[in-house]
Amino acid sequence: MKPSARTAVALGLAAAVMTPSPALAADPVLHAHPLPTLRAEAELTDVAAPAPNQTWIVGHQALKPNYPGNPVVHRWNGHRWAGFTIPNFSSRGVLRSVSATADGVWIGGTKDGAAYVAQYVNGSFVQVAAPAGLRSAAPEQTSAGVWLPGDPRTGVIWRREGAAWIPYFMPMQKVLAVRARGAEAWAVGGAPGEDDSVPGVAHFTGTTWENVPYPAPFGEGSILEDVLPRTANDVWVAGTNYTRGEPRPTEPLLHRYDGATWTPVLLPPEVIGLSSIARDDSGDVWISGLAQAPGWDARPRPVVIGTAPDSIAWTVLEVPGAGESGVHHEGWDTLAVEAGTSRLWVLADTRPDGPVLATG
Template sequence: MRATSAAHAHADPSRPRADRPPAALLQQSASARLKADGSLSDVVGLSATDIWAVGQEDVWEAWQNRSVITHWDGSAWTEFGIRNDASGAGHLRSVAAPSPREIWAVGDGHDGLPYVVRGDGSAFDRVSVPQFGSRDWLGGVAAVPGRTVAVGSRGGTPLIATATSAGWTVTEGENDGTLYGVALTRKGDAGWAVGDDGGRPMIMRFDGDTWDPVPAPSVEGGFLRDVAVDGPRKAVAVGGVYHDGGKITPLVLTWNGKRWSRASIPTRYAELYGVTGDGKGHFWASGYDPEHAGQAYLLRGGPSGGWRVVRGKSSPAPRTMRLQAVTHVGDLTLAVGHVVDADERYTDVVERFQPGTPKTVTATPKTQSPPAQR
């Protein structure tokens, strides 16, 4: 576990004005009905009826927890197993889907090695990457047709692993740090990876050939956990800033094609874990607001650069809700994460924000057993 809550790693629980979401958005809270102590770490949507999420069950049992891959088809969540899985994945942190027939996920294996999974929409297999070792850790993955990139760390230095038709290549950064989030342009000819060096934000840029560090605003105590890209002149990275006393303020950095700059956020204290965009200049960031710990918390940004808060419904019972990741497809914004109750029990959560009249959401899961190994 890292010292901070990551977009693709379950957050440690903390202890808990009812604001309504904007009038234009209707909110629904549901669950993928994972087993005891379940948490969803990441989500990606191809359409409103084709959404993939990953995470883990039994989050407190480090050597017994089980990875989760689950799919939303518009009416129910279906869990999928992993074939040729001798050791078992302890935790899947990130998922990417360049097409309905190509889904990638990364995380940890119980064998002490990074865990990489690839699926075709009906079955999933663990992928062997010979270049990985016990010093490696993976936090994020992005994929487009023909290129998959996973990021993390190798013994305290940034790690970037790329898969193409030629196979896997693994490169290390020259300075200390860990990468948690990565995003590619639609063509895969450019991209960004974000993280921190233990004291300040870290950003690396892909120019179609190599990954190189680029200047980021010097924010003492700052860290980045996810990034979304909307063409060569627009990208957003999110995270937080540590302060004395353990308080964290939200951090949003924006790229305008020439430089990264810090955006003004209408929340004093909050943690941001995930960010997504719609390809039209709008972005959504998900996280946790300690002053409204029991409510869903998102930020919504437009092409003009302004950001506003979107909240879910309040709860009569004490609880803490952390939305680890968010995706946007069509007019649907869907965020996933977990709720921690007063007894420190985890329950996975799925929050939907959508214009118009809400439809009834069926959360009854189905289970897809892995086919026999071939």
């Protein structure tokens, strides 16, 4: 992507990280992975891989076209998929989130217009009461606790403490991701304002959430969708800026924060938006998103890009088994790194073929 006025004027940051280096030592190849049997109107919205041979997917499969419902939770054990019963969940409910670490697995969504939360305990899911009034749930299991973002514009995020959800003031309107390093957590989404089209970043010090000013790029709106606190002084944020202009209607956002300064990271020119970011056990950084070749008739396609963090040299991995074009959904986690390994798991929604899963 050519440097833009947004980069030069609105950001006013240090020079982009452009140091050349060899590609990743062992570039992986993504392979299509079989999915469990799903109905034609299925959507898969989240993936997590907290341990070797333990990969979770969630979503829903419509009972008929344009009639969302019937929640889906499956786990891959290295050989086959196993489905799970969701307690006290009607067929009209929708699951949208699975968050998992070695400390636990949580799922969340909406049931009958109210938030639904469940925790995996001793081989099955157990419903956990959500805070009163919450309409949708996307719990985040982190080393700094289990977090539950409040409804947009409420300025509240909840943390599980004992058997209760404790509210914390959040200097953001919309929280799309919470990630932690030790007892400190980071959140990204939309900042306070008249609407939620300005990116927001917040940092949890261990006791309170503090706003971290992030320069809004020039555009019709933008959002940060994921954050990676790689070290105490190297925090990555990723998202999408909606330019509604030429040559493409969107452009990616990727920046690193050293505790004082945001630095933009140069990306492959074909990348037009970013979704989820993670690191593998070797320290390499991987990001899912969409790419689009030049040309008026080109269509966006799902990709994963990866680099060593100290000298940026991107590897672009194509997601196999995709339909005619990739679809971007704000806030969906589409990438996981299998803990204890460097295996990638990637969810993609494609048109007209629907969800695909790839690994490598």
